[in-house]
Amino acid sequence: MVETNSTLHLFNNTTGDFRSMIRDIITSDEQKIDRITSCFTKLTPIKRNTIILAKGQVCKHFYFIETGCARTYYITKEGQEKTRLIMFERSPLTVLSSFISQRPTVEYMETLEDTVLYSISQVDFFFLRKEIPEWDQFYLNMLEDAFLFQNQKIEELVTLFAKERYEKLRKETPHFIQRISNKVLATYLDISQETLSRLKSK
Amino acid sequence: MVETNSTLHLFNNTTGDFRSMIRDIITSDEQKIDRITSCFTKLTPIKRNTIILAKGQVCKHFYFIETGCARTYYITKEGQEKTRLIMFERSPLTVLSSFISQRPTVEYMETLEDTVLYSISQVDFFFLRKEIPEWDQFYLNMLEDAFLFQNQKIEELVTLFAKERYEKLRKETPHFIQRISNKVLATYLDISQETLSRLKSK
DNA sequence: AGTATTTATTGACTTAGGTCAATGCAAGTG
DNA sequence: CACTTGCATTGACCTAAGTCAATAAATACT
Numbered sequence: 325m326v327e328t329n330s331t332l333h334l335f336n337n338t339t340g341d342f343r344s345m346i347r348d349i350i351t352s353d354e355q356k357i358d359r360i361t362s363c364f365t366k367l368t369p370i371k372r373n374t375i376i377l378a379k380g381q382v383c384k385h386f387y388f389i390e391t392g393c394a395r396t397y398y399i400t401k402e403g404q405e406k407t408r409l410i411m412f413e414r415s416p417l418t419v420l421s422s423f424i425s426q427r428p429t430v431e432y433m434e435t436l437e438d439t440v441l442y443s444i445s446q447v448d449f450f451f452l453r454k455e456i457p458e459w460d461q462f463y464l465n466m467l468e469d470a471f472l473f474q475n476q477k478i479e480e481l482v483t484l485f486a487k488e489r490y491e492k493l494r495k496e497t498p499h500f501i502q503r504i505s506n507k508v509l510a511t512y513l514d515i516s517q518e519t520l521s522r523l524k525s526k
Numbered sequence: 527m528v529e530t531n532s533t534l535h536l537f538n539n540t541t542g543d544f545r546s547m548i549r550d551i552i553t554s555d556e557q558k559i560d561r562i563t564s565c566f567t568k569l570t571p572i573k574r575n576t577i578i579l580a581k582g583q584v585c586k587h588f589y590f591i592e593t594g595c596a597r598t599y600y601i602t603k604e605g606q607e608k609t610r611l612i613m614f615e616r617s618p619l620t621v622l623s624s625f626i627s628q629r630p631t632v633e634y635m636e637t638l639e640d641t642v643l644y645s646i647s648q649v650d651f652f653f654l655r656k657e658i659p660e661w662d663q664f665y666l667n668m669l670e671d672a673f674l675f676q677n678q679k680i681e682e683l684v685t686l687f688a689k690e691r692y693e694k695l696r697k698e699t700p701h702f703i704q705r706i707s708n709k710v711l712a713t714y715l716d717i718s719q720e721t722l723s724r725l726k727s728k
Numbered sequence: 729a730g731t732a733t734t735t736a737t738t739g740a741c742t743t744a745g746g747t748c749a750a751t752g753c754a755a756g757t758g
Numbered sequence: 759c760a761c762t763t764g765c766a767t768t769g770a771c772c773t774a775a776g777t778c779a780a781t782a783a784a785t786a787c788t
Binding site: 398400401406408420421424425430464467468470471472474475477478479481482483514 | 600602603608610622623626627632666669670672673674676677679680681683684685716
């Protein structure tokens with residue numbers, strides 16, 4: 325990863341890559357981009373299969389993934405994992421329900437690969453929303469995206485067979501199959517690992 | 527329903543009840559409430575089981591339900607209905623995915639009882655958001671609510687058995703059982719009508 | 729490199745819930 | 759009020775997908 329920083333600000337612990345991620349997300353002047361990036365901390369790399377947030381905790385951070393990927397999942401009372409969301413590099417990552425409400429989450433958040441995150445606290449996040457309209461707009465866009473994503477997920481769960489959900493994923497997001505283990509992918513599609521294995525070989 | 531209007535504005539086709547609904551939703555001065563209510567039209571009562579929006583159409587309106595109730599649902603390629611959302615009086619009603627994106631919906635919207643709606647066009651709705659910060663805030667709150675609702679729905683679909691979903695509904699929203707037919711309720715819980723009938727008698 | 733621990737695959741069997749069909753019941757319409 | 763149409767219930771049977779178990783293959787660990 326290139327460690328050049330396009331600004332001259334000292335004590336800015338963000339990289340050029342991170343600035344470009346922010347620029348992808350909001351259109352604003354460089355000063356505001358500075359202000360935003362200054363609120364983020366680059367975390368030390370997190371090993372794969374590390375739990376970032378556990379059931380019962382309040383989600384006090386919002387992340388951007390620089391490299392790697394992560395998921396959020398439920399554990400049923402029978403002990404089964406059910407993955408709701410998988411996010412890759414250059415994407416936001418948080419347990420939005422808990423982040424919004426600041427109430428304990430029922431989900432776990434876990435890295436699926438060695439992952440580098442940029443982190444902002446919930447307090448700073450909401451402070452930035454008041455301060456920078458473009459950031460407020462980003463929050464709104466993210467919320468809309470999250471709504472549309474879940475809307476789609478509900479539709480797929482209730483209208484498609486296991487086989488069809490897998491085929492749709494294969495066509496629309498083939499990188500999921502390349503990067504995510506069969507085991508986790510099965511929990512994402514809400515089918516058993518064995519059934520997924522059988523679907524793949526047909 | 528009381529048809530008194532607490533303002534002196536002529537040509538204001540909204541009722542006192544409607545004003546109180548808006549006041550429930552946003553905190554603002556009476557002038558802005560006037561401005562908001564003036565953008566809504568009270569529709570002539572709609573008979574039960576009337577389709578308000580069909581698959582393939584773009585959702586160009588946002589509604590408040592004054593009396594009655596309505597649902598949005600998918601029809602699978604096997605011809606089965608799957609209800610995603612049921613809304614009652616004093617609640618917002620729209621197919622948010624299509625309303626946001628202005629792209630054709632895959633859902634149907636239908637009244638479940640004789641229903642009275644207040645309607646605002648998508649254009650006016652977004653115009654109001656620019657004009658009145660409290661309305662913009664309402665949109666954000668609604669989006670957050672909608673997100674949280676779907677988040678919950680996904681959790682229930684993937685972590686609970688049919689029986690448990692029914693028991694949860696019976697405890698948390700008993701009015702659904704009183705007002706919604708077994709048939710529609712079954713599609714809301716994503717179980718067959720026969721199975722729901724059997725669950726109820728145990 | 730060699731061992732230990734996951735993960736993937738495959739077969740045999742089970743099950744939650746669905747489908748189909750028949751009957752009784754309630755409700756809307758002329 | 760009769761009549762039709764749709765809704766709820768129940769029984770008999772079915773099936774998509776899950777579970778359990780045994781290998782095999784891949785990864786991680788020392």
